[in-house]
Amino acid sequence: MTVATEGDISPRETEVLQLLGAHLSNAEIAARLFISVRTVESHVSSLLRKLGVPDRRALAQRAVVEQPHREPAPLPAPLTSFIGRVRERAELADLIMKHRQVTAAGPGGVGKTRLALAVAAEVADQYADGVWFADLIPVTDPGMIATAVAGALGLGEQPGRDLTESVVAALADRQALLVLDNCERVVDGVALFLERLLAACPRVSVLATSQARLMVPFERVYQVPPLSLAGEPDAVALFLERAAAAGRPLDPPRHDEIAAICARLDGMALAIELAAARYPTLGLDGITAALSHPLRMLTGGSRADERHRSVRAVLDWSHALLEPADQELLHQVSIFVAPFTASAAAEVTESAMGVVADGLARLAEQSLLAVAASPQGTCYRALETIRQYGTERLSQAGELAGARVRHLRWCLTQAVDLGAAGPDWRARFDAVADDLRAALTWAASEPERRADAYRLARHLAELTFTRHLIGESQHRYEQASALADDPAATASMLRQAAAVAGCRMRGDDMYRLYRAAGAAARQAGGTAGADLATAAIVTYRFDTQFEQVPEPEEVIALITEARELAGDDPSARAMVALAEAGRMLTEAFGSAGDSARETVTRVESAVELARQAGDPLGESAALDTLTVAQSWAGDTFASAATARRRITLLSSVPDSPAKTHELIDALAASMESSLGAGDLPNARRWARQLADHPLLAEVGHRATAWLLVADALAGNAGDVLAASTRFLDAWRRAGSPARAGLGPPAAAVAMIHGLRDDRAAHGEWSAILHQLDASPWQTHGYGAVFDALLMLHRGQAEEAMERMAPEPGAARIPWIWLHWYVALRSEAAVLAGTSDARDRVAEARTIVAGNPVARAIVERAESVLDQDQKRLLGTADAFEAAGCPYQAARTMILAGGVHAARGAAVLADLGLAPMTVT
Structure with missing residues (x-):
């Protein structure tokens, strides 16, 4: 193998390689370099090829070899020199190396932050994964600690877990030092966060600065003394x-x-x-x-x-030296918790822009404000002790409430303006988000500001959802529901919160919130039927997302109550009908014949009721249930058509959390149904949309799962290898969960490594597969399909026959894999020369009718049986048209002669090993 020299690697690839050496995930690399995750995957694939290494782990090791000096720890750069503190630095460094959580404690202004940063820089080389810094000054809510730390780590929220879990997953296998600055205002929240972090991340240490102890058992406190006046002064x-x-x-x-x-x-x-x-x-x-x-x-x-x-x-004393106008300005701008611009200060102080800008400059010159450049222009920030001093002065003068009202009004204006997204939307939101949160915290505690607090909570819920902070978005919607004076508004906010919980894959929360929405709707004098029915629907549509699924009796009682309350409301009646059909589907699942057809009819009726009610989201939910019912009834192609119909329906629905939740689910359903119908181009299309969806960017093992499957069945080895690094990295960072739904991609990657004749990688992925899934699906469903594909490639037709010995009906092959199983079973019978090969081909032809890939496999098997080369070569064109280049190449090799040489060349281009023909 020819290995690339340093000159062969592009500058961007060099940056990616360095970050791989720092153990960053693809999503983290993308955020650091401001490129897409897909582009990172492409660079990783290129590096694997150029450097001639087998996997991501080897790339990381290569990065260490080629980059002996680790990048400087991402600590804030001091603007002034650090003076003295030799003894304190040595003492604190020694404590950090001996204890996993050290708090540098002391009064405000003693120099805790500067000392902590200096010591962190000194010990950085002792931590293989570096030092990370999170400033908690802007944090006013103890529940937002993880948000600040996630921001410092460059993490977003992952569906299915909160930000604390995301941080824990990101740091689980790292040796790092986390510096948490200014913890005193949110001590309780920091303590809870650290308990979870340190328990789950054994090689992570924490250095906190705080005016007060955190009061946790594992804390080692270092009291930061004043600067020395004797000896070395x-x-x-x-x-x-x-x-x-x-x-x-x-x-x-x-x-x-x-x-x-x-x-x-x-x-x-x-x-x-x-x-x-x-x-x-x-x-x-x-x-x-x-x-x-x-x-x-x-x-x-x-x-x-x-x-x-x-x-x-x-x-x-410093305040007394200011002119009265500058004193007043310092008081007024202390209301901001984050950096602010002169224009923002002018609005909050209700002063002329020129006057405010001049005053801010004087305050900055006197070291009472820090100045920094930002995308929004020159920004100012008061040190926390000075900011607190200013608010105390406002309070003493009886002006604090008025300043908070003006700040709240400014925050509401910012929130409304942010609703119009633009190219710099993310930066604009991040610049004001902490002020929005602080204003909401205050307004929510003031009864006379309840209406404004409700408005701001609602806006912040919408904004954080758009910013993909969906855990906070759910919290803000629930907060808005508690602040709303109108029960109808309360119900509306609870429904939105439930939809966001759905995007987070939190079934228990969805169920709770829809039930609460129903109670609020009843209080408002409306019908609660739709909400209660939707709560029941959630229990079977998203049962795998529950920590504890409600008992069937509870759900049946809920449906009964929903039916009684539905009245003449068309949407409520539609949801009740869907809930009843869903319950029927759940109870009768696995039976056949009239029961399956009756269930399909019931669900179709619910779909029509939702359509007549003008409820596209309800219709989408009903169509989702219809896809399941149709597949259960054996109508694979109707199920695929219904799934596509659902996506078409949602394309015209305005954006909202509920629409987003339905769309993600619809993309997954369309991908699976397309795969089952042999429509690989569309399966890959839907899978790519899932992989690129921003809400799934940080959960690569879920986002890329079905894309790996579609690419593997097509034979796109390069794409599989690139995406598999994201899958494996994200899965391990998530704690290596054992979930059956992650089995197919692991089996797909294992098969590709087998087709490449990479025995070691095949064994590694096979072990991962068995760790992920020990269900019957792995034995008789997708597992048999991928194993058979590899065995047939290696010329092991008899072994493939043995692997697929069970009859499809007896093995209860899942509908997604049924056509693939039947088609490959018929080809294995032909190549193994079994006496019943022709009967199996004839039976398979009937079952797979309409599936382009499975039908071409059966057609190829019959052509081999009849020794009809012209007909055999015709299947190669069918495979190409169906988006399956691997099977097209396999056909040419089976045809022999010059065709075999062409087929072998295609396999080589795909990155696969030669095929064995017996």
Whole structure:
């Protein structure tokens, strides 16, 4: 094998290789490089080929070899030098290396964050997967800790689990240090998050900074002391360095006077920095005089408050040096919890833009605001202690409520404007999201602001759904339902929350929320029939998504209640009819004959009722049930047509969580039904749409599952190998769940490695398959199909016959695999020379009629039996037309002669090993 040199690898491939070496998933690489997951898969496939390595693991090892120096840890870059703290750095570093969770605790302004960042940078080389930093300053809700950490890791939410589970899955196999900064405002939420994280991620350590202990059993606290004033006087060194940076170095230094000032400031780093920044204009004598200002101290409070007094004294002093207009501006902008622009400040303060911009510049010059560039323009941010100081001042002046009202009004305007998506929508949302959340937290606690809180919760629910933060979206819809004054609005919000829960694959939540929507609808004086019926429908449509499916008796009682409440409401009657048909389908599943046909008729009636009611989402749900009923009745092609009809129906429905939930489910159903009908092009089309769906971007093992199956049956080995890396990586990060639904893709990948004659990889994927699924489907359904395909490729017709020995009816082959099973069984019989081969071919021809791939396999088997080469070669064209190049190549090889050479060339182009003919 020719291995690529460094020059053969493109710059983009080099970036991908480096990130593979850092153990990032394809989704994380895509987010880091601002490219699609599909493009990452293509680069990974190219690297596998160019570097001549067998799998993703080898690529990661190669990356380590070729990139001996790991990228710098993604820590915030300090804007100023770090002074002193030699002893503290050594002590804290030693604790981190010995304990998995260390809290650097101390009062605000003591320098916890700077110390933590310095120590994290020093110990970064001890963590193979680096150091990650999450700032919790913007977080006002203890339940949003995972959101902040996921943002730092570049993660999105995954359907089927919350963001905490996503973070745990991402870090499960990593050796990393996570720095959580400013935990004091959400201590309880941090404690709960860390309990789950550290229990599930044995090689992850956490360094937290907080004004208060987290109070968890595994916590090791390091009390960050003030800067030293004796021995090596770090406080004096800090003052001197910052004064010089401000433009007026001390010459001579006058250490004693500086030490006295630092002592007056209790060695607090923030206070010293603010004092040094004023040195060019005040001098040491002016600073000393300013420290005598009566506002420098706050009286009373606990011992903890005593530690805060020196910080407040410095802030009082700094505040007193401002002009009254600048003081007021500092108070007003402290209402923002995230970086803000001058235009935002102008709106919230109801001031002229020019006046505000000038005032913000003065505050920034005096180190009371930090300045940074952003896509929205120049942004300002107050340090948290200064921001809290400003809000205290507002409260003391009786102006805090008014400022919050103006901030809330601004947030509502931002939320409405964000409803009109644009190319920079994501950045605009991220820039204001924390302020929206903070405004909602306040408004929800104020009875007179309940209406505004409801509006903001509703908008935030919609925005977070669009942003694919679907866990938060469900929470916000439920919050909106609790804030709504109108029971009808409550019911509406609960329905939306249920739909989002469906997108998250949370069956229990869907059931609970639809039942709650029904109760609210009754309170509103409307009919609860549709909601209660929908709750019942959820129990059989999405039964695999429940932690605990309700007992049949409970569901039957629910349907009975829904029927009684439906009245003359067309939509409610349609949903009740669907619930009854679904219950009938569940109870009678597995029987045949009249029972199957009667069920199909009942479901068709529900579909028509929903159509007449003008309820496209209800009609989609009914069509979904109809696809199941038709396949159960043996009408594969009607089932496929119904699934396609469902997608067509949904294409004209306005976007909403309920539409999105139905569409994802419809794509999966269409893919499966197309596969069962032998329509590989459409099966691949639907599977690709699922793989590319943004809500499934982080769950690669689910998103790519059926795409792997469709590509494997077509023989597209390159595509299978590329997508399988995403599948395997995502599956392992999810905790390697054992689920039967993930068996087909594992079997498909194993078969492709077998067709490539890669025995080691085939064995590895076969082991994964047995770990995933031990159900009868793996034995007699898809497992038999993929095994037979490989055996026939290797010329093992007799082994294939033995693998498919059970009659289809006796083995109860699932409808998706029935045609494939029957067709391959007939070909194996012919190639093995069994006495009943012709009978099996004739029987198979009847069963697979209408399936282009299965029919061509049976036609090929009969042509071999009759030694009719012209007819045999005709099946090659049929396979090509059906999107199955592997079977077309196999046909040419079976034809022999010059045709065999052409077929072998096609197999080589597909990346497959030569076929054996016996």
